[in-house]
Amino acid sequence: MTSNTTPEPLGADAPESLREPGLWRDNGWTARVIKNEDDEGWAVEMIKQGVAEPALVGPWTMGRDKKNPKPLDTAAFNTLVKTASEVLRRHEQQLHARLHKRLTVAAQAGAITVMLDIVPDDDDAYAVLSASDVAGEPLASVRVAAGFRLDAASASAWIESGFNKPR
Numbered sequence: 001m002t003s004n005t006t007p008e009p010l011g012a013d014a015p016e017s018l019r020e021p022g023l024w025r026d027n028g029w030t031a032r033v034i035k036n037e038d039d040e041g042w043a044v045e046m047i048k049q050g051v052a053e054p055a056l057v058g059p060w061t062m063g064r065d066k067k068n069p070k071p072l073d074t075a076a077f078n079t080l081v082k083t084a085s086e087v088l089r090r091h092e093q094q095l096h097a098r099l100h101k102r103l104t105v106a107a108q109a110g111a112i113t114v115m116l117d118i119v120p121d122d123d124d125a126y127a128v129l130s131a132s133d134v135a136g137e138p139l140a141s142v143r144v145a146a147g148f149r150l151d152a153a154s155a156s157a158w159i160e161s162g163f164n165k166p167r
Helices: 074-099 152-160
Strands: 018-020 023-026 029-036 041-048 056-060 100-107 110-119 126-132 138-145
Touching: 029 074, 041 074, 056 074, 074 100, 074 110, 100 152, 110 152, 126 152
Parallel strands: none
Antiparallel strands: 018 023, 023 029, 029 041, 041 056, 100 110, 110 126, 126 138
16 A cells, blocks of 8 residues: 555654645544555555554545545544544453453352463563452462463362462
8 A cells, every 4th residue: 555645754743733635633643545556446544643553444435536535524534533542442452351361260268369460571471370369368479471371270270289380
């Protein structure tokens, strides 16, 4: 894809607000209409200020002449901001769910909540396995491999072992 307009700076020195037919910038977001060389159509990309990669790239409507893109307007820009924000929110939720797992298992002492919090690191990723009682009081915490699999069986085995570090 190539840009329909000259790329504008997206850093801190970028103008706060800009409204051109193929390039809008406002409230920390930039919408840029771009040419889609693959299907000879148009696309729009939404870029959050300070982030290099677009949060959203999607098809854009042709104008009346069926050659050029429809110009951006306030309603379209606001819809694109809302959609791109939701995409980012979903990505954050998925990342959180992947890095933080929690389950509750029944034990002799009552229900115990076991949590696995993965600490991503390119050189030394690891996880912290922890347990708390019904009142939320910590019972144990141990460092484990980032690939540790938390499920009901592994949580129960850890509890039954007296919270000894799993192998």
